[in-house]
Amino acid sequence: MDLTLKVWRQKDKNSPGQMVTYPVKGISPDMSFLEMLDVLNEDLLVRGEEPIAFDHDCREGICGMCSLFINGRAHGPESGTTTCQLHMRHFSDGETITIEPWRAAAFPVHKDLVVDRSAFDRIQQAGGYISVNTGGVPDANEIPIPKTIADKAFDAATCIQCGACVAACKNASAMLFVSAKVSQLALLPQGQAERKSRVENMVAQMDIEGFGSCTNIGSCAAECPVGISLENIAMLRREFISAKATSENLV
Amino acid sequence: MILDSKIPEGPLAEKWDKHKFDVKLVNPANKRKYDIIVVGTGLAGASAAATFGELGYNVKAFCFQDSPRRAHSIAAQGGINAAKNYQNDGDSVFRLFYDTIKGGDYRAREANVYRLAQVSVNIIDQCVAQGVPFAREYGGLLANRSFGGAQVSRTFYARGQTGQQLLLGAYSALNRQIAYGKVKMYPRTEMLDLVIVNGQARGIVVRNLITGQIESHSAHAVVLATGGYGNVFFLSTNAMGSNATAAWRAHKKGAFFANPCFTQIHPTCIPVSGEYQSKLTLMSESLRNDGRVWVPKTKEIAEKLRRGDIKVSDIAEADRDYYLERKYPAFGNLVPRDVASRNAKLVCDEGRGVGSTGLAVYLDFADAIKRDGQAAIAAKYGNLFEMYAKITDENPYERPMRIYPAVHYTMGGLWVDYNLMTNIPGLYAAGEANFSDHGANRLGASALMQGLADGYFVLPYTIGDYLARLPYDKVPVDHPAFKEAEQAVISKNNELLSIKGTRTVDDFHKALGQIMWNYCGMARNAEGLKFAKQEIRKLRDEFWRDVKVTGVNEELNQTLEKANRVADFLELGELMVDDALNRNESCGGHFREEYQTPENEALRDDENYTYVAAWEFTGVGNEPKLHKEELKFENVKLTQRSYK
Numbered sequence: 005m006d007l008t009l010k011v012w013r014q015k016d017k018n019s020p021g022q023m024v025t026y027p028v029k030g031i032s033p034d035m036s037f038l039e040m041l042d043v044l045n046e047d048l049l050v051r052g053e054e055p056i057a058f059d060h061d062c063r064e065g066i067c068g069m070c071s072l073f074i075n076g077r078a079h080g081p082e083s084g085t086t087t088c089q090l091h092m093r094h095f096s097d098g099e100t101i102t103i104e105p106w107r108a109a110a111f112p113v114h115k116d117l118v119v120d121r122s123a124f125d126r127i128q129q130a131g132g133y134i135s136v137n138t139g140g141v142p143d144a145n146e147i148p149i150p151k152t153i154a155d156k157a158f159d160a161a162t163c164i165q166c167g168a169c170v171a172a173c174k175n176a177s178a179m180l181f182v183s184a185k186v187s188q189l190a191l192l193p194q195g196q197a198e199r200k201s202r203v204e205n206m207v208a209q210m211d212i213e214g215f216g217s218c219t220n221i222g223s224c225a226a227e228c229p230v231g232i233s234l235e236n237i238a239m240l241r242r243e244f245i246s247a248k249a250t251s252e253n254l255v
Numbered sequence: 256m257i258l259d260s261k262i263p264e265g266p267l268a269e270k271w272d273k274h275k276f277d278v279k280l281v282n283p284a285n286k287r288k289y290d291i292i293v294v295g296t297g298l299a300g301a302s303a304a305a306t307f308g309e310l311g312y313n314v315k316a317f318c319f320q321d322s323p324r325r326a327h328s329i330a331a332q333g334g335i336n337a338a339k340n341y342q343n344d345g346d347s348v349f350r351l352f353y354d355t356i357k358g359g360d361y362r363a364r365e366a367n368v369y370r371l372a373q374v375s376v377n378i379i380d381q382c383v384a385q386g387v388p389f390a391r392e393y394g395g396l397l398a399n400r401s402f403g404g405a406q407v408s409r410t411f412y413a414r415g416q417t418g419q420q421l422l423l424g425a426y427s428a429l430n431r432q433i434a435y436g437k438v439k440m441y442p443r444t445e446m447l448d449l450v451i452v453n454g455q456a457r458g459i460v461v462r463n464l465i466t467g468q469i470e471s472h473s474a475h476a477v478v479l480a481t482g483g484y485g486n487v488f489f490l491s492t493n494a495m496g497s498n499a500t501a502a503w504r505a506h507k508k509g510a511f512f513a514n515p516c517f518t519q520i521h522p523t524c525i526p527v528s529g530e531y532q533s534k535l536t537l538m539s540e541s542l543r544n545d546g547r548v549w550v551p552k553t554k555e556i557a558e559k560l561r562r563g564d565i566k567v568s569d570i571a572e573a574d575r576d577y578y579l580e581r582k583y584p585a586f587g588n589l590v591p592r593d594v595a596s597r598n599a600k601l602v603c604d605e606g607r608g609v610g611s612t613g614l615a616v617y618l619d620f621a622d623a624i625k626r627d628g629q630a631a632i633a634a635k636y637g638n639l640f641e642m643y644a645k646i647t648d649e650n651p652y653e654r655p656m657r658i659y660p661a662v663h664y665t666m667g668g669l670w671v672d673y674n675l676m677t678n679i680p681g682l683y684a685a686g687e688a689n690f691s692d693h694g695a696n697r698l699g700a701s702a703l704m705q706g707l708a709d710g711y712f713v714l715p716y717t718i719g720d721y722l723a724r725l726p727y728d729k730v731p732v733d734h735p736a737f738k739e740a741e742q743a744v745i746s747k748n749n750e751l752l753s754i755k756g757t758r759t760v761d762d763f764h765k766a767l768g769q770i771m772w773n774y775c776g777m778a779r780n781a782e783g784l785k786f787a788k789q790e791i792r793k794l795r796d797e798f799w800r801d802v803k804v805t806g807v808n809e810e811l812n813q814t815l816e817k818a819n820r821v822a823d824f825l826e827l828g829e830l831m832v833d834d835a836l837n838r839n840e841s842c843g844g845h846f847r848e849e850y851q852t853p854e855n856e857a858l859r860d861d862e863n864y865t866y867v868a869a870w871e872f873t874g875v876g877n878e879p880k881l882h883k884e885e886l887k888f889e890n891v892k893l894t895q896r897s898y899k
Contacts (some may be wrong), residue, residue, distance in 0.1 A: 013374060016810065032529055034648075039533050042761070049759045049814065054805050057813055059321065062494040063534045066419055067325040089645050098430065114465055115811040122442065125322050129434040133427035134386045138306040138711045139377070141384035145341060158388040161420060165324055194386045205362030 005031040005097040006084055009044065011056055012104045012114050017120075021113065021140035023102070033093035037080060037162050038063060038070060040092055041103075057116040066230065068164030071171070072117060073104040078168035078227040083243040084164065086229040106167050107221040108176035110214040123213035124181060130209035131183045131202040153191055162230045168223035169232070173218030180224035182210050183240035184232050190243050190246050258511070258869055258884040261672040262366040267890050268348075271370045273672070279723035286702055288727040290474040291718065292459055293317070294446045294501050294886030297326030298418075298703055299686025300480030301425035302710025308432030310715060312722075315472055316429070316438055317461060318817075319445045319496055324426045326493040327388045327482060330704060331418025332539035332639065332707035333402060334813060335703040337375040340563070342399055346407040348372045353891060355701060358591050359694020360843035360859060361893050362514070362867075364886060366690045367671055374702050374712040376580060378612045379411055381711055385424040389413050402579055402699035404591035406896075410700045415539055417641045421703055425710070444470075446501040447747075448740040449477065449682065451506045456682035456894045457730045459501075460740045462748075464816060467809040469741050469748075471732035475725055476681045480710065482667035483687040485518065487824045487831065488776070489768025491662035492537040499827050502669055502688050508676040511869035511882060513690035514667035515827065519662035519697050519844045520777050522595035525574065525646055525656075526615040535661040536646055538618070539639055540699040543588040543761045544622035544633065546656070548595070550616050554606040554755040561613055567654050576601055586898040593696045593843050594898060596660035600777050601855060603659075607761050610657045619655035637727060658786040660777060664702055666693040667834070670869040672886070674717035675709060678869075681721060683711035684844035690867065695843025717842070748808050756801030767791065767821070767828055775832050780848040785835040790828060792876065826875055833870070834880060840864045852895075859895050874898040 006029045014021030028044050035043070038060050045055035061069040071085040074080035079088045095101065111119040149157075154236065161184070169180035186203050189195030195202070218237060225234045263274040283290065289312050293304040296318040304316040338351040351372040356363055379397070383389065389411050390398040396667040399408040413420040432438040443464040450458040450471065458473040486490040506512045506765035523538045551557040552574045559565045578598055580587045588595075597614050602608065609615050624632055629652055633640065643651045669677050671691055676683050686706040693701065729739075774787035774842060789836035800823070806812040841850040841857035842864075850858040 015529070029775055031259075032531060034528050035531050036533070039531050043531060044759060046759055049803055049805060050757075052803075052805065055814060056810055061320060061325055061496045062327060062330045064330050064536050065645075066329070066330050066416065067320075067494060069320060071326050072711065084641075085645065089642070091645070091648070093648060118811060121321060125430070125440075125442075128324075130432040134430045136384045136428075137309045137380060137433060138428070138715065140381045144339070144379045144383040144389075145396050147383055147389055150390045150395050152394045154388055154391040154395075157386075158390075158420075161388050161413075161418060161423065164419075165322065178798075188388065191387055192386050192388070194384060248588075 005033065005092065005095065005100070007031055007095065008100040010100065010102045013056070014118055016115055017112055017187060031092050033091065035092045036063065037074070037090040038074070059118050060088055063088040066164060070117060071106050071166060073106060073171055075102055078171040079229050080170050083226070084229060084231055106171040108170045108215070109166060110178070111170065114206070120229040123215070124165050124167065126213060127178065127182060127206055127209045127221060128185065131198065131205040131212045134189060134235055135198060146252040147193055149193060157191040158186045158238055160184045160191070160232065163232050164230055166229065170215065170225050172227035174221070174223070175218065177218045177224070178210050178215035179218035179237050179240065180228060180232055182206050183236035186243055187236040187239045190239065196234055199243070200250070202241040203240065203247050204251070214237065256678070256881060256884055258670065258678065259672060260364065260884055261674060262585060264672065267365060267369050270366050271373055278716060278720035281312055281719045281723045287313060287537065289296065289313065289722045290315065290729065291476040292472055292477045293480060294459065294478065295326065295480040295482060296323030296429065296481060297328035297482060298422055298425055298477070298706030301422065301429045301711040302707050303430050303478055303685055303714045304438050305425060305428035306711055307714045307718070308435065314438040315441065315474065316433070317444045317446060319443065319464060321442050323429055323440065323442065326499050326623055328703065329421045330494065331703055332537065333413045334412035334417045334700040335377045335421060336402070336409050336700040337704065338372055338409060339376055339379060341397060342408045346409050350373060350407065351409065352392035352772065353691070354405050354700055355892050358698035359696050360692060360857065360887065360896060361518070361861070362842055363374070363694030363885065364691050365888060365890055366784060367746060369714065371692050371705055371708050374708045377712055377872060378704060378707045380423055382424050383426060387420045387424040395712070400541060401589060403543065403589045403595070404698040406586070412541065413672045415541070415636060418703060421707065423765070424864070425707070433860045438735040446745045447504065447819065450736050450740045451508055451679065451732050453736060454684055455680045458732065458737060460744050462744070465811050467807070467812065469744055471737040471741055473732050473737070475722055476684060477715065478683040478684065479669065480685040483668070483686045484827055485662045485665050487767065487828050488533050488662040488771045488893055489660050489764045490527065490532060490772070491699065492521060492535050495534060498823070500823045501821050502684070503823040503827050505669065505677070505679070505682060507872050508679070508892050510682060510857070510873070511670040511871055512667065512830060513670035513867050513869045515831045515833065515870065516693045516775065516838060517666035517695050519592060519664040520596040520660040522592055522599055522660050523658045524661035525643065525734065526612065527661040536642065537661070537663065538656065538658060539644060540592065542618060542636055542639060544790070546618040546620050547577055547589065548579050548588050549575045549577045550602045550607040550609060550620055557609060560609055561611060567617070576607070579643065583898045584640070590898045591696060591698055596777060597846060597855070599660050599774070614898055615657040615659045617655035617713050618658045620651065621655070621813055624652065630715045634681045634821065635651060665699050666697055668688065668694060669862045670867065674720065675714055676717070676721065683714060683718065695845055707847055715899060747819070748815060751802065751804045751815060751822070752808065754802050754804065756797065756803045758801050759803055760814060761820050762795065763802060764821045764824065766794055767825060770811060771828055772793070775835050778846045778848050779835050781836060784832050790833045791825065791829045791832065798822065812861045830870055830879055834868055837868060839863055865893070
């Protein structure tokens with residue numbers, strides 16, 4: 005296939021960026037989207053031009069490092085798919101494809117298509133854990149968890165922290181991401197001790213980072229590559245309201 | 256130099272407890288006077304950094320990804336072993352130890368492996384306490400499944416994403432320490448050199464991958480938990496960024512590299528489909544619990560199939576060869592990875608392979624779906640089936656998956672003693688970055704176990720023993736040793752940027768990968784290895800003459816990052832070839848064609864090769880120096896591995 009790519013190029017955080025057009029030729033439908041960019045980058049390098057910087061690592065859809073806003077959609081046109089697992093067979097010969105970085109004030113651009121998602125780490129650091137030191141824990145089977153609860157917690161735990169939910173949201177809200185962790189730990193018996201302070205602290209950090217508000221439109225869940233459900237946001241709200249109503253967070 | 260493994264005296268089952276009592280302790284109030292650097296934040300690194308922080312040490316943790324949660328441990332699918340015997344099926348610490356030693360073809364260290372089996376039990380407890388959502392039975396207790404090389408169900412799992420869930424557990428423990436200020440995290444930062452002062456590891460030099468700034472960090476001890484080096488082959492199941500640079504540069508500073516030729520080729524990967532391919536994707540070994548591996552019985556049928564004259568469904572049951580079940584009735588499709596890989600290669604070499612290239616075998620779920628129903632299979636492996644469908648555009652519920660072996664895990668790594676310390680005092684290596692626990696072949700579901708064992712339960716004890724003997728004083732980063740290392744890193748980067756040649760970094764990497772796969776891959780022979788050595792040297796010369804690296808150092812420069820890594824792979828590849836040539840036997844992932852039984856099984860030479868080959872660096876292009884650590888087997892008898 006021959007394609008025309010319109011790609012966002014930006015030297016660094018402080019420089020203005022612009023769309024640049026590149027033709028690419030001879031793309032196989034079996035290539036992944038990132039392999040198609042590899043081909044373009046090899047071509048740019050040979051011509052002595054700077055290759056396009058983009059984030060990627062495992063290329064198995066699990067590390068959450070790849071991003072890309074493709075034709076106006078987070079991770080491209082296929083639902084339930086990360087960019088690294090998106091294949092060129094979903095595009096047609098002669099198509100023009102627009103490629104942009106995640107667009108959110110809380111995710112500033114480092115370069116080209118690479119954005120800074122460290123805000124997510126800081127939200128996790130605000131409480132996305134169970135306070136337990138290594139060693140001195142009970143035998144694993146002393147904490148029985150009904151299968152239905154374990155499965156629900158697992159479903160929430162599958163979030164890969166890629167940021168598609170933020171990119172897809174018109175308000176750049178991080179509610180789906182935060183709700184996934186809050187739900188996972190609120191569902192589990194191990195997570196009860198810090199249940200209230202966790203949700204309060206994580207939501208507070210989310211606001212500090214500059215993510216927008218949730219308006220229940222649901223584009224986050226629609227574009228989530230691993231199918232994190234909107235139910236988690238409902239649960240986050242319940243958790244937050246009940247924590248606030250009985251606040252133990254005295255700070 | 257004599258390699259002292261520091262294995263404690265006494266009976267196997269008591270060594271670790273006795274050692275834990277014998278190690279020196281650091282008074283809790285004094286722990287804050289010591290700084291520890293951890294490079295890499297996968298299962299081994301994140302768990303170690305978090306635990307050091309909990310104990311009270313000051314920790315600096317580094318990773319090249321944008322977040323520690325992206326380390327490649329995240330991609331592990333199938334599970335983690337532990338000798339819990341919850342199933343009451345005869346498991347025990349000794350059995351897990353025995354299976355691991357045997358699975359590794361008797362080239363691992365008894366004491367380390369026994370300790371691994373012992374602490375495996377604590378790992379599951381720890382992870383559950385952290386909220387890792389393992390699979391559960393309806394009664395609320397933990398579920399188990401079985402993995403290759405074992406006849407008991409001891410593998411704990413979280414659907415097909417066990418690695419992700421375990422890593423998130425360790426990442427959350429790490430986050431807690433970051434929030435407390437005990438761990439300072441440096442993401443998007445790559446270690447480019449090790450700094451040694453008075454013979455002790457005292458710090459590292461790193462490049463900030465965003466600004467290009469070269470920085471030094473000083474500490475009392477350095478832990479490398481940087482994963483394996485499978486990306487030397489270019490195509491592998493590793494993440495694209497996985498590299499050997501930190502470990503290799505420590506090797507160039509004097510750390511011995513052990514058993515580099517032991518590469519695990521995993522039998523169940525999605526086959527290569529084209530020239531452009533950038534990586535290979537693994538299908539979990541757990542699939543072989545229910546999937547049956549087969550190829551057509553004859554070359555003629557396979558040819559018809561490849562030409563498209565017939566479809567899979569046209570092949571009668573009688574014309575299918577379930578070769579693993581036929582040859583290894585006791586273990587069947589769950590033979591260890593080296594055995595399954597070698598047999599896949601054998602049937603494809605016979606011309607019975609499937610798929611357009613003929614380099615694939617079938618992994619068939621038809622019987623399992625008939626037996627348990629599609630819903631049951633989907634519940635067990637659903638995400639793996641989806642992943643397969645996405646990549647291949649084929650529905651694995653309707654037609655069998657095509658799989659072929661691919662480079663997966665490297666059992667070699669930096670040489671370490673029982674304390675996980677390298678031969679450089681103060682430099683430790685954990686997880687896949689060290690060599691000690693898997694011998695010549697790693698059994699399934701044991702990499703996660705080793706990473707977490709090292710990080711949660713081994714290093715936190717042993718590192719104190721070293722630090723307790725050390726004064727508190729810190730080495731300032733303007734010490735000449737730091738300045739010298741910084742200068743070397745800067746010069747190397749400048750040299751890479753100034754060559755301005757014609758061939759891209761990936762082009763060299765792919766060429767190296769071809770040489771490694773063809774001559775030092777699933778099967779090796781002396782002639783091929785000698786040829787490969789010359790080819791690698793030629794390629795390396797050409798790299799330093801003709802590589803093209805654009806941009807400058809003082810910016811995010813992914814081409815420069817890659818160039819540094821490939822430059823190191825070009826040196827490491829030659830050492831792998833040297834090691835493979837030195838080991839005149841076949842064992843585990845190292846199959847020398849000259850040494851095989853009449854049934855094409857690996858033929859070990861216990862008389863001459865029951866040792867760890869630890870290589871000392873003597874300069875690029877010089878012959879490395881071999882040091883041997885004899886392996887003593889006092890608790891298991893060395894026998895020909897048989898899975899029949």
